Amino acid sequence: MESVHRIRILLVDDEPHILQFLELGLRNEGFEVRSAPDGEQAVIVASNFEPHVVVLDVMMPGMDGLEVCRRLKEEGKDVAVIMLTAKDEIDDRVKGLTIGADDYMVKPFSFEELLARIQARLRNQFPSLLGEIRLGSFTIDDRKKEIAYQGEALELSPTEYKLLKLLVTKHGSVLSKSNILNIVWDYDFGGEDNIVEVYIRSLREKLGDKEHRVIRTLRGAGYRVDLL
CATH class of the missing domain: 3.40.50.2300 (Response regulator)
Known part of the structure; x- marks a missing residue:
């Protein structure tokens, strides 16, 4: 819950x-x-x-x-x-x-x-x-910059932490690549937007989300986390 x-x-x-x-x-x-x-x-x-x-x-x-x-x-x-x-x-x-x-x-x-x-x-x-926030199968501890999934702490880079935290706290909402870039990488990011795809792929691997049931791709729209 x-x-x-x-x-x-x-x-x-x-x-x-x-x-x-x-x-x-x-x-x-x-x-x-x-x-x-x-x-x-x-x-x-x-x-x-x-x-x-x-x-x-x-x-x-x-x-x-x-x-x-x-x-x-x-x-x-x-x-x-x-x-x-x-x-x-x-x-x-x-x-x-x-x-x-x-x-x-x-x-x-x-x-x-x-x-x-x-x-x-x-x-x-x-x-x-300011302690732990529990959202579905996720637990976010902002003091430790740590996210656990189904009780297991994930090994995340600082950018992976920011991205997954964004997706989880905005669960149910579709976030476009441009929105994610603006929030996670800041507005002055000058690289290619496929960096988002690279990080999403890494997060899915760490979540064991082979079927993309946790982080869903909505073609042409963006990404959405559904809490399980």
Whole structure:
């Protein structure tokens, strides 16, 4: 069965391009992500979604991020709040930390920095979530960078680990070669896309997947993992 320990992240920002960029990046990292374009919707989504981490912009029309943070913390929700502030708004950072924000970042920021901040909050507040994730016959231990299949640890290179983790966490979804290249090999990969086929073949050998029942090929579309 799929692990119940899915890490949930709520993104709150009134700039659509920021939400879209962060949603894509965090989903590719395996997080379950929801977004809200303003404070009022953020409170509603948080009540139903119960996020572990909220990435929250301070400056929004209507209910601002400070009020959203205050409400979340007053309701006693077990949630880590990372505030996003403008470069010169020191008062907002002080106010945010005073009302319970757990961290803050100054715009503009890199995705890698945000990811590091999220992981730091998870280690601090939700350490149990960073253990093993069980999906069907697979067990993923991101701390050890190890994947087991049917109880047996697989000997994987770093790239094989990233590829198999992607396929397993996105199980049931078809991933095209271009999507896989963008995520596993990064967007600046300049080689041939047949490198994906080479790695898929290697993974199938290590999984004993001679009949391609675990990693399926959908001709002209891409690859899909079906959990057994």
